[in-house]
Amino acid sequence: MIDSTQASSTIEWMRANTSWNSFAASLIAQLDDRGFLSEKQIAAADRMVAKANSNRPTALGTLSKIREIFANAIESGLKRPRFHLSDIVISLAPPTGKNAGYLYVKEDGEYQGKISESGAFFKIRDAREGIEGDLTILAADPLSAAIEHGKATGSCACCGRELTDEKSVELGIGPICRKRWSI
16 A cells, blocks of 8 residues: 555646546545555556646647637637648537537547647647647638648638639638638
């Protein structure tokens, strides 16, 4: 058995994350009740903390501009806005469930992670290397990213429709989407 002083950093992490991590919450409840955890429990907790730390989010607020354009789209009346950036598609998480308020990030239909309401990106372990960089480029200048996507694919970054109007093809984004997304 190991007491709380022997694994203080792991225990601090678990205490700070009990609101979203049921395993951490159960271990903390046992520690508070009995005053100790077994060696196996501490080892499992250490593995959990190491895994969580390897998937740390991007700096808070880094992707807040993406959140902002989604807020604009929703405010303009779009119920299920989606933004396309090459093979990346960003969409709203369902309004019910544990990820309500997040934006889902998929590439080629495969889930890569989610963007929190504060603009942090939580990637999955198997996410493509460099996806954060692509999202950061989008956040830095959504209009330029939309234009680049439109010119490369011939479709609007916001609605995915084919761009047919000469000015829309030139801009890489349709006028309705540009207005709705305020970009």
